[in-house]
Amino acid sequence: MKRLRLRRLAATSVLVLIGAGYALAYPESARQQFESANQLYESGDYAKAAEQYRSLSESYSEEGVFFYNLGNSLFRTGKTGEAILAYERARAASPRDPDIRFNLTYTKSLLEYHIDDKRNWYLKVLEDLLNFATRRELFLLVLVLYFIFASAWALKIYFKPGLPWGWRRKTLVYLMLFSLSVFGAKHVQTDIFCGAIVTTDETQGRYGPSMDDRAAFKLGEGLKVYVIARRHGWSRVMLTNGETGWVPSSDITEILGTGTA
Incomplete structure (x- = not known):
C-alpha cells in the first residue's frame, strides 16, 4: 500500500498566509498531540497512535488529515471497517485529496464481501x-x-x-x-440517504426491525450502506444493488456522524 503514509500539519509560514482563524484552529496542545501520535505510528504502536488521532478527529472533525492518519493506524491494527470509516470521513472533509481516495479504494478492494452496484x-x-x-x-x-x-x-x-x-x-x-x-x-x-459503514465482522439485513424477522441478506465488515430510516435501535439501509433491509444500528456507523462536511 504505497501511499499509506502519515500526513503532517502545514508549515507555520502557510498558516500565516491563510490567516489567524486557521492558526487558532490548531493550538499548541493539538500540535503536540499530533506529533506524539505521529511518533507512536512511526514506532509501530498503531493502537495508541489511533487513540491520539481519534481524539484529534473528534475535536477537529472538519480536517481530513486527522481522519486520514486515523485510517492508516486502524488499517495497521487490522480494523478494516473502522479504517474505511475513517477514510470516508477524511474524503468528506478533503474530497479531492488523491492519497485519501487511493487508500480508500485500496482498502475496499481487500474486503471479503462485495456488493454489485446496479444503480443507473x-x-x-x-x-x-x-x-x-x-x-x-x-x-x-x-x-x-x-x-x-x-x-x-x-x-x-x-x-x-x-x-x-x-x-x-x-x-x-x-x-x-x-x-x-x-x-x-x-x-x-x-441528510436523507446517509452513508454508513458496517463496523462489525458481520451483520444481517432483515425484513423488519426485529431479530424475529427473517434475514434478507448478509453484510460484511467495511461495506458501505445508505441509511434511509431509523426505529428503536434499528436502521433501515439501502444497498447499491437495490436491496433494503433493517440492521441493528450498533452494527453500522454513519460517515457524517461526527458532523463532517
Missing part, C-alpha cells in the same frame, strides 16, 4: 460529482453566485431599467439554478 449510470455520475466538493463549498458557491446575481439585478434596475437581459445575465441565472440543484442533491446525500 447517471446516479453513479451524480454521486461522483457530489463527492468532489463538501457541503460548505457548495453553499459558498451558491452564496457567491447569488451575490453576483443580486448585484447585477440592482445595477440593472438603477442604471438601465429598460435594458433587456443579455446572455451574460441569463448564463448567471442558469449557473445559480444549477448550483442550487447540486446543493439540494448534496443535502439529500448527507
Whole structure:
C-alpha cells in the first residue's frame, strides 16, 4: 500500500498566509498531540497512535488529515471497517485529496464481501460529482453566485431599467439554478440517504426491525450502506444493488456522524 503514509500539519509560514482563524484552529496542545501520535505510528504502536488521532478527529472533525492518519493506524491494527470509516470521513472533509481516495479504494478492494452496484449510470455520475466538493463549498458557491446575481439585478434596475437581459445575465441565472440543484442533491446525500459503514465482522439485513424477522441478506465488515430510516435501535439501509433491509444500528456507523462536511 504505497501511499499509506502519515500526513503532517502545514508549515507555520502557510498558516500565516491563510490567516489567524486557521492558526487558532490548531493550538499548541493539538500540535503536540499530533506529533506524539505521529511518533507512536512511526514506532509501530498503531493502537495508541489511533487513540491520539481519534481524539484529534473528534475535536477537529472538519480536517481530513486527522481522519486520514486515523485510517492508516486502524488499517495497521487490522480494523478494516473502522479504517474505511475513517477514510470516508477524511474524503468528506478533503474530497479531492488523491492519497485519501487511493487508500480508500485500496482498502475496499481487500474486503471479503462485495456488493454489485446496479444503480443507473447517471446516479453513479451524480454521486461522483457530489463527492468532489463538501457541503460548505457548495453553499459558498451558491452564496457567491447569488451575490453576483443580486448585484447585477440592482445595477440593472438603477442604471438601465429598460435594458433587456443579455446572455451574460441569463448564463448567471442558469449557473445559480444549477448550483442550487447540486446543493439540494448534496443535502439529500448527507441528510436523507446517509452513508454508513458496517463496523462489525458481520451483520444481517432483515425484513423488519426485529431479530424475529427473517434475514434478507448478509453484510460484511467495511461495506458501505445508505441509511434511509431509523426505529428503536434499528436502521433501515439501502444497498447499491437495490436491496433494503433493517440492521441493528450498533452494527453500522454513519460517515457524517461526527458532523463532517
